[in-house]
Amino acid sequence: MAWVPEFGTSGIRGCVPEELSPKIAWQLGLSVAINFNHQPFLLCHDNRTSSPLLSNAIASGLMAGGSNVLYGGEVITPAVSFYTRQQKLSGAILITGSHIPAHMSGIEVLGNDGAPVDRKFEQKIERLSQSNPAPVNWMNTGKISTISDVGQYWVDQVLTQGDVDLIRQRKFKVVLDAANGTAIPWLVEVIKQLNCTIIGVNMEPSPFYPGRSPNLRVKLLSQAAKMVKETKADIGIAVDGDADRAFFIDDKGRALMGDISGTLLAQIELQRHKGGTIVTPINSSNLVDDIITEHNGRVVRSRVGPPAIVAAVKKHQALFAFEESGKAIYPHLNYLSDSGLATIHLLEHLAKHETSLSTIIDGFPQYHQLKRAIDCPNELKEVVTNHAIREVKEHFTDAKVITLDGVKIIFDDGWLLLRPSGTEPVFRCFAEAQKKIRAQQLLKLGLDWIDHVLKAS
């Protein structure tokens, strides 16, 4: 059991309190306050059972480190980064388990631009925590105050980002699957303001996520997909537990994979801005290359995980970024994925072009992507990855091998990616090809490789 905070690819995550205890949360707060020179911090959380206890511990740590705490309470995740950046705050701490199981949670530290802090900063925090830093003098201990408009501010701002009147005229019928999560009041407010009829699925807020897993996977959305068909809705929108991520369901009831909807959202941005750079991680479908080049775009591939994506976004001044997990980042407004911005831009596009989501998707080239995970203890990941890189390079001399994040092997008719998960004790295998049978072959090839390397390591 760790007694100091350790960051994974997406903040600090773990079971509460065994891995993520109030004491660790307190130490994190203290170290962040000291590292940020005692500046005020926004503190918000999702609707998990552990959120109040963790936020109180972090608030205490921040105050012990001399930071004043602006407590924003339970709020939809994209609103936190939005508020931090637009209100020019010095930073925020966000307690959210996002899509992971209900008994776990996570902590993300956002800088003054609302983006997750970079790896360097995380390492500084880890080192500082290990050194058991001294709190500030009693006289300079921080205070706490409550702010209640973080969510509403986001709603208001999202509604300025599209042609609201045009969307309102279309009177969309929308199925919303809110995963019983944190997003419900705010996302509902946005969609209502757009004059849409909402048919709700999993709309009762509950920290136990009784309706479905707070994760986003196509197969988790069968109920919402069915509802779209039954009610002849124009679109289905499904979010993860804290609603940074969104999946969309077309009017034929097909839940779209995250890199298909991500590619469409990228295309919309390219059309709105007449070209630009799109960032997406190495595991996204090749579909993006087809569509983006068609719309004067440039694709930059990054490592997987929000910090890597955001780093690439900043480096390349990207217009838009997405991840197959349903993340959609509009960097000029928000460095965290924003389901609200994705929704308004997609609806605006459908209204403006008087088209349906299925029509657009049917026009896309078809790719078959398959994913599988194999158990792999965290401590073995590095050895296995290095081993895989070495052997793959030796073995596949004809293919293009990319070792940006795990190892990606690109063949003429498809690709294969083997990479360790940053958040779970598993090794992932992604395979993609235009032909289904080829994708299956590649997946089997990949799984055999992981198996082989695991045994040898």
Added chain:
Amino acid sequence: MPSKSPPQSLFGSSGIRGRVHELITGPFAIRVGLAAAQFLRKNTKNPAIMVGHDHRTTGPMITSALMSGLLQGGIPVRMTGMAPTPTIAYAAGKEGMSASIIVTASHNPPEYNGFKFHNPDGAGFSIPQQHELEQLLDTAEAVSWEEFTESSSYDAIPLHIDALLDNCEVNTSHQVVIDAALGVGGLVTPQVLQQLNAVTKILNTPPNGKNYARNCGPSKIQSAAAAEWQHFVRLDDLSKIVQTTKAEVGLAHDGDADRLLAVDNKGRVLAGDTLLALMADFYLSVRGGKVIATTVSSSSVVDHVAKKHGATVERTQVGDVFVSNLVKEHNAVMGAEPSGPFIFPEVHLCPDGPLAACKVLEFLDWAKRPLSSLVDDLPATHLLRASVKCSDDKKRPVMNTIVTVLDTWTDIEDVNRLDGVRVSFADSSWVLIRPSGTEPLIRITVEALSVQRAKKLLKDAKTALGPVIK
């Protein structure tokens, strides 16, 4: 009789107290919350708790950590924010909570903080309760994740103010000066007294956790009596302003307003025993009753008063927890200590400074005479207090030795070892030597009919203690 807490106990006579970042840290507060949660889960049905803090700069930091522990332990929390100790304790009882925890170090210097634990009837946690809680500090466990709880905020102050107004009847407008010690009493007492038609002038408000109220840190304390009160005792300004404004009374709180001291219309700072005796007289007159509850350290003046009414005085150990329990045990009409805590059981068993302030006005209404003349009517005795430094670990051996030394004195009538050692003499004078429950001090109290006798007793006690401590 409950056994006294061992010297290594974290609990003093009213809760846990210490310097912030030494004993009182965030992680420690988390443990306290977790332990309190397990304590309540074990001892109460549908447990819930009220939590708040005084005006100290470290109050919100410690309170948040405490709440984290409580929520991890599955106890729903109502958070009052900054409020007086009696306000929080009162609201807890009224709202059906199982207990309250107040983050306060009472009258200690501002770099201190701590925890006071109260039952729903307002009484502080008893010694057995403190023991049980202390043992849980190292063993308490979190509930499973499905049972983690949430907190909600709650404004306790209006509820307390209403209760004070409901329980007091004042028919004339009194001129009062209030000294709120830069503490949380300033959030309640001025408001209530104004609603009771008092014309008030308020000193040392609003609450400020950074400064020593009345410019009197421990290092600046000069008078012997001041050591007892810390920054609660320097009432020079209050005294002056009572005189210049020709007020009828000056009323002073300590930092968390569970205590009250008074200045009479001539500007004299009244000894705690004097106010105690006057209020006892008032309560026995208007409410009847047979018993006044107080401690071994209080003056015999209250005994004279009680005798007049055919009532008795019951004495217990120093500490409001003991007085509250004594009030309950003997169905006393009032409980008080000379250090300023007043317990009026018809409202609750928590020492309540704002309530005591209201009661003083009620008393003036009833007495229809200037406070100074009422004071002058009391039998004159001379009570002196002093303290000598003594580290916590030395307290027990010093006390054991000093008993044998005192035994050699002459004309002894009685030796009482209920709390420290209280030796009474044939001329009705007495000396009490007892270790402080909250500070590294041994306190000496003496009382005699003549000032010479009192001074001599005090000097003798100091002389006896000196070599023993060394």
